[in-house]
Amino acid sequence: MPLFFRKRKPSEEARKRLEYQMCLAKEAGADDILDISKCELSEIPFGVFATCKVLQKKVLIVHTNHLTSLLPKSCSLLSLATIKVLDLHDNQLTALPDDIGQLTSLQVLNVERNQLTYLPRSIGNLAQLQTLNVKDNKLKELPDTLGELRSLRTLDISENEIQRLPQMLAHVRTLETLSLDASSMVYPPQEVCSAGTEAIQQFLCKESGLEYYPPSQYLLPVLEQDGAENSRDSPDGPTDRFSREEVEWQNRFSDYEKRKEQKMLEKLEFERRLELGQREHAQLLQQSSSQKDEILQTVKEEQSRLEQGLSERQRYLDAERQRLQEQLKQTEQNISNRIQKLLQENQRQKKSSEILKSLENERIRMEQLMSITQEETENLRRREIASAMQQMLTESCKNRLIQMAYESQRQSLVQQACSSMAEMDERFQQILSWQQMDQNKAISQILQESAMQKAAFEALQAKKDLMLQRIRSQIKLIETELLQLTQLELKRKSLDTEALQEMISEQRWALSNLLQQLLKEKTQREEELREILMELEAKSETKQENYWLIQYQRLLNQKPLSLKLQEEGMERPLATLLVELSAEHYLPIFAHHRISLDMLGRMSPEDLAKVGVTEAGLQHEILRRVQELLDAARMQPELLKPPKAKVLEPLEPTAPEEFPEPVRPSAPPSELEVPTSECVVCLEREAQMIFLNCGHICCCQQCCQPLRTCPLCRQEIAQRLRIYHSS
Numbered sequence: 142m143p144l145f146f147r148k149r150k151p152s153e154e155a156r157k158r159l160e161y162q163m164c165l166a167k168e169a170g171a172d173d174i175l176d177i178s179k180c181e182l183s184e185i186p187f188g189v190f191a192t193c194k195v196l197q198k199k200v201l202i203v204h205t206n207h208l209t210s211l212l213p214k215s216c217s218l219l220s221l222a223t224i225k226v227l228d229l230h231d232n233q234l235t236a237l238p239d240d241i242g243q244l245t246s247l248q249v250l251n252v253e254r255n256q257l258t259y260l261p262r263s264i265g266n267l268a269q270l271q272t273l274n275v276k277d278n279k280l281k282e283l284p285d286t287l288g289e290l291r292s293l294r295t296l297d298i299s300e301n302e303i304q305r306l307p308q309m310l311a312h313v314r315t316l317e318t319l320s321l322d323a324s325s326m327v328y329p330p331q332e333v334c335s336a337g338t339e340a341i342q343q344f345l346c347k348e349s350g351l352e353y354y355p356p357s358q359y360l361l362p363v364l365e366q367d368g369a370e371n372s373r374d375s376p377d378g379p380t381d382r383f384s385r386e387e388v389e390w391q392n393r394f395s396d397y398e399k400r401k402e403q404k405m406l407e408k409l410e411f412e413r414r415l416e417l418g419q420r421e422h423a424q425l426l427q428q429s430s431s432q433k434d435e436i437l438q439t440v441k442e443e444q445s446r447l448e449q450g451l452s453e454r455q456r457y458l459d460a461e462r463q464r465l466q467e468q469l470k471q472t473e474q475n476i477s478n479r480i481q482k483l484l485q486e487n488q489r490q491k492k493s494s495e496i497l498k499s500l501e502n503e504r505i506r507m508e509q510l511m512s513i514t515q516e517e518t519e520n521l522r523r524r525e526i527a528s529a530m531q532q533m534l535t536e537s538c539k540n541r542l543i544q545m546a547y548e549s550q551r552q553s554l555v556q557q558a559c560s561s562m563a564e565m566d567e568r569f570q571q572i573l574s575w576q577q578m579d580q581n582k583a584i585s586q587i588l589q590e591s592a593m594q595k596a597a598f599e600a601l602q603a604k605k606d607l608m609l610q611r612i613r614s615q616i617k618l619i620e621t622e623l624l625q626l627t628q629l630e631l632k633r634k635s636l637d638t639e640a641l642q643e644m645i646s647e648q649r650w651a652l653s654n655l656l657q658q659l660l661k662e663k664t665q666r667e668e669e670l671r672e673i674l675m676e677l678e679a680k681s682e683t684k685q686e687n688y689w690l691i692q693y694q695r696l697l698n699q700k701p702l703s704l705k706l707q708e709e710g711m712e713r714p715l716a717t718l719l720v721e722l723s724a725e726h727y728l729p730i731f732a733h734h735r736i737s738l739d740m741l742g743r744m745s746p747e748d749l750a751k752v753g754v755t756e757a758g759l760q761h762e763i764l765r766r767v768q769e770l771l772d773a774a775r776m777q778p779e780l781l782k783p784p785k786a787k788v789l790e791p792l793e794p795t796a797p798e799e800f801p802e803p804v805r806p807s808a809p810p811s812e813l814e815v816p817t818s819e820c821v822v823c824l825e826r827e828a829q830m831i832f833l834n835c836g837h838i839c840c841c842q843q844c845c846q847p848l849r850t851c852p853l854c855r856q857e858i859a860q861r862l863r864i865y866h867s868s
Contacts, residue, residue: 151180151181152181155179155181157425158179158422159177162175162176162177162180166198173198174198174199174411175192175198177189177203178203178205178206180206183206183207183208184209185203185208185212185213187213187216189201190216190220191220193220193223193224194220194223200226201224201227202228203227203232204231204232205232208232209234210234210235210236211234211237211238218238218241218243218244224246225269229250229252231255232254232255234256235255235256236259236261237252237257237260237261238261239263240261240263241261241264242263243266245267248269250267250272250273251272253278257275257279257280258281259280259281260280261284262284263286264284265286267290268289268290268291270292271293273297275297275301276297276299277299278301279301279302281301282303282307283298283306284307288309291312292315293316294318294356295316296319296320297320299320299321300322301322303321303322304325304326305328306321306329306345308348311342311348312349314356314359315356315359316342317338317360329341329344329345339355472629473629476648477648483622483655484651490611612666616656619656619659620831622652623652623656624818626648626836627818627837627838628818630645631818631821631839649835649836649837650836653833654834656833656836708732712738714770715736715741716728718763718767718770719731722762722763722766730752730754731752738771742767744764746760749764818839820841820844821839826842826843829863829864830842830863831863832860833860833861837851839851839853
């Protein structure tokens, strides 16, 4: 059961009825009745209380609505102080206001067919109340203050859950009609309740110790509204009182008859006005029905026009959807072709990896041979050092003889030198300490340079390693393909198409397996490079100075033969231009793509960026200098003559080496690149993580941490990989 309900909005007919009744009540010469029944109200409007207070209304009819409370907020019952008749039957009231006793002029209160569970005790303050109808509610007991209603003539408590009547009800001497369910009563007993109102009043008077008198003896003072003093119990009895004031009662009775006739006339006038209001209401209903028919006709015409526009829009959307489906099919075909090419390229790369392994083994063998030659050179150097030491010994003997000759002279000078020896010793100790400090500083600097040289060699080794570059380029290509497949799948879901979904999942599965295989090869290759580095570290323990610097220079000189030939075949003015602009590191790129001066003259900065020249200033400077060279070449054509081919010297007969084909750039062309997709969880950041084994790219780094399953396919996430987008 819901905790909150929306307020029902009244229908147009009910709203018009409420406005009509409010206008009718405010007209000049209107009667004292305000009828807002059947207006589908959930609460009484504030204007009703203001109208009753200003116009001094006597009758308020609010039956057949949806009221749950008699008083809205910021309203007071004092606004209804002049009301004599209050009709609230057929509503949803659960309780009456606790201060309902402020309606001192109220004579008729009808709350039949509501949801009342109790009556407030202040109801006993309604001194002029003559009719109280609480039929068909949920009352379980009546308050004792009902005994204070000295003018009550009719009380209806049937169809409730009441089993006992309050004993104070015996003090209501004017009660003529009491309606209740006799079968469910406990006090008074059922047989008493079945006998009628008089029997019930006699029983209650007997229980209270009072003498019972018929209500007709107390009715006349009530009708004349002469106050509560005439309705009190007389100790001498009604017979003595009539004997003393017989003449006065006869006069009052004649006045009562006149008032009764006047009330009858007022009633007839009220019925006439009511009939006139009903006729006007019928006319208004007829007018509203005709207006309703006209509105329905216009609505039908508008609806037909909208349906026609919707059918045209639907046909346009169907044509657009068919066009998009054709584009998607064409895109899927292109992706499948690229995947096939990628698989073939992978097979080709496997073959080239075997060739690279054989080349690596050959390189290791050559290093071993180089180590043997180094040992031989060290032996030769030791021999030279031994001969030099022998020559030095002979010279030392000669010096010893000369020293003996000068020993006599030296003895004479010893005493003179003793005085200066102390000073020399101090200076010598200071020089020794300085030398020790310089030696420690040099050692720390050598160790620092060695660590830096080792780090530089390690970085250059990873950069120069062709296999690692190939694996990284293949991983980048697979990440791009997976991103395209993920975006294609998201686009398919937005278009509600399910065709070829199985083929896309198989392709994504194949790409995921290929990505895992390449990651394993990458880690394996890094381990091999690390082992090579450890071997070189072991060799560096021979305390050879600048060991890592030598290895770094060797690695720089190791270029593929095909790349060396391509660099030598470049135009000499172009190579000189790159060297002058401090862009000699772009020589392999220009040689690989076989770029000439004529080609550069027709290229733009964007073309240079696609080739690999990323610096914007360098791009413009290269194009400007090339244009100057071309302009000068038109004046002097001999400047751009190609250099003479060099004759290569024959190499020593060694094992035939097979060089791998130059690695082609595996990144997709610019027309196939797609914009990065957004995260499907936060919809703010771009997707950066690959989920394995499914291969989806649909989450950013922050949102993927708490996930255990893929948001798109609901598969378990075995591994997460992050994509680094290069600018």
